[in-house]
Amino acid sequence: MVLNLKGSTTVVVPVEDESQVGHARRVAQGMAGKLGFDEAHAGRVALAATELATNLLKHAGHGALHLRVIPANPGFAMELVSVDRGPGFDVSKCVTDGFSTGGTQGNGLGALVRQAHLFDVFSDERGSVVLVQLYARHSSPLPLRFGVSQHSLNADPACGDAWHLAVDDKRVSALVIDGIGHGEDAERAAHAGAAAFAVDPFADPAVQMLQMHQAMAGSRGGAAAVVLSDRETGILRFTGVGNIGARLLTQATSRGMASHPGIVGSRFRKAQVFDYPIQ
Numbered sequence: 001m002v003l004n005l006k007g008s009t010t011v012v013v014p015v016e017d018e019s020q021v022g023h024a025r026r027v028a029q030g031m032a033g034k035l036g037f038d039e040a041h042a043g044r045v046a047l048a049a050t051e052l053a054t055n056l057l058k059h060a061g062h063g064a065l066h067l068r069v070i071p072a073n074p075g076f077a078m079e080l081v082s083v084d085r086g087p088g089f090d091v092s093k094c095v096t097d098g099f100s101t102g103g104t105q106g107n108g109l110g111a112l113v114r115q116a117h118l119f120d121v122f123s124d125e126r127g128s129v130v131l132v133q134l135y136a137r138h139s140s141p142l143p144l145r146f147g148v149s150q151h152s153l154n155a156d157p158a159c160g161d162a163w164h165l166a167v168d169d170k171r172v173s174a175l176v177i178d179g180i181g182h183g184e185d186a187e188r189a190a191h192a193g194a195a196a197f198a199v200d201p202f203a204d205p206a207v208q209m210l211q212m213h214q215a216m217a218g219s220r221g222g223a224a225a226v227v228l229s230d231r232e233t234g235i236l237r238f239t240g241v242g243n244i245g246a247r248l249l250t251q252a253t254s255r256g257m258a259s260h261p262g263i264v265g266s267r268f269r270k271a272q273v274f275d276y277p278i279q
Contacts, residue, residue: 002166002167002168003071003142003144003165003166003167003168004164004166004198004201005071005164005165005166005167006164006194006198007148007150007162007163007164007165007194008068008069008150009068009150009151009152009159010066010067010068010148010149010150010151011027011031011066011067011068012064012065012066012067012151012155013027013053013064013065013066013067014062014064015053015056015057015062015063015064015065015082016062017057018057020053021050021053021054021057024049024050024052024053024065025046025049025050025053026046027049027067028045028046028048028049028065028067028078028080029042029043029045029046029049031045031067031069031078032045032046032078032134032136035069035075035076035077035078035136036075036136037078037136037137038136038137040137041134041135041136041137044115044134045078045080045134047111047115048080048112048115048116048132048134049065049067049080051109051111051112052065052080052082052112052130052132053065053082055082055109055130056082056084059084059087059089059128060084060085060086060087060127060128061084062084063082063083063084063085064082064083064084065080065081065082065083066079066080066081066082066083066149067079067080068081068148068149070133071142072135072136072139072140072141072142073139073140073141073142074138074139075136075139076136076139077117077133077134077135077136077139077141078133078134078135079131079132079133080131080132080133080134081129081130081131081132081149082128082129082130083127083128083129084127084128085126085127086125086126086127086128087125088123088124088125088126088127088128089123089128090123091121091122091123109121109130112130112132115132115134116132116133116134117133117134117135117140117141118131118132118133118141119131119132119133144167146165148163150163152182153182156182156183158182158183158184158186158187159187159190160178160179160180160181160182160183160185160186160187160189160190160222161176161177161178161179161190162175162176162177162179162187162190162191162193162194163175163176163177163194164194164197164198164201166198166201166202168202170230170231170232171202171228171229171230171231172227172228172229173201173202173226173227173228173229174226174227175193175194175197175201175208175224175225175226176224176225176244176246177189177190177193177194177212177222177223177224177264178190178222178223178224178242178243178244179219179220179221179222180220180221180222180223180263181220185219185220186220186222188219188220189216189219189220189221189222189265190222192212192215192216192219192265193212193215193216193222193224193264193265195215196208196211196212196214196215196216197211197212197226199211202228204228204237204273205226205227205228205237205238205239205271205273206239206270206271206272206273208226208239209224209226209239209241209264209271210271212224212264212265213264213265213268215265216264216265216266217265217266218265219265220265220266221263221264221265221266222242222263222264222265223240223241223242223243223244223259223263223264224240224241224242224244224264225238225239225240225241225244225245225246225259226238226239226240227246227257229278231278234277234278234279235275235276235277235278236248236275236276236277236278237273237274237275237276238257238273238274238276239259239271239272239273239274240257240258240259240260241259241260241261241262241263241264241268241271242259242261242262242263242264242268243259244259245257245258245259248276248278250279255276257274257276260272
């Protein structure tokens with residue numbers, strides 16, 4: 001199995017009052033319709049958006065709904081993520097039908113669990129995140145779990161950031177680019193680099209950086225980071241140029257992976273690759 005996944009942006013819908021619940025539902029249902037969801041499955045997306053937005057108002061007062069198109073087998077699916085800043089809730093109780101902290105019938109999260117192909121939740125006093133993934137008829141999840149949240153500045157239609165992910169049976173290769181500045185010029189720079197990366201995503205990270213540097217020449221350029229993880233060798237290779245970086249997480253530790261100064265597409269001396277053991 002080889003997956004070569006092009007990046008996409010996340011649509012963020014603020015939920016501050018009752019009127020925005022309907023707006024969130026319409027945006028989510030419209031995205032599902034464009035993906036080819038039939039009426040019944042688009043209705044499930046609309047229901048999930050309504051439940052998530054309503055819960056934000058009832059239990060946190062306000063928050064945001066993050067909507068994203070995700071790859072499926074075949075085609076695409078919808079991911080909905082609600083985010084708030086507290087006060088949090090008891091997850092084990094709230095996913096049980098009949099439990100309510102807001103004087104309702106207490107069916108909201110339980111209904112989401114039943115509707116979703118994938119459901120996940122985290123909550124503490126700092127806030128809550130609820131994730132729901134829904135697939136069209138005859139589609140199923142990829143054998144891969146990953147998360148991305150990519151936003152443009154001030155909801156600008158053009159986003160100066162880009163990401164790309166490639167996976168085969170033994171390796172995972174990932175790219176993040178931050179085009180210099182904002183808007184269409186930054187977007188063109190980031191997309192040029194991502195397109196070069198996609199041609200051979202499992203190449204050595206130093207080679208990748210040089211190829212992206214050449215592809216982004218004449219543009220604003222940007223900061224970029226490439227990581228290549230090989231489960232067979234147990235080694236993760238990382239290189240970064242510019243104001244961008246990464247962290248390698250285990251259950252017990254968090255290790256930073258630093259980038260070197262420069263601008264991909266404009267000027268940098270050499271991409272230095274660092275190797276890290278992985279578990």
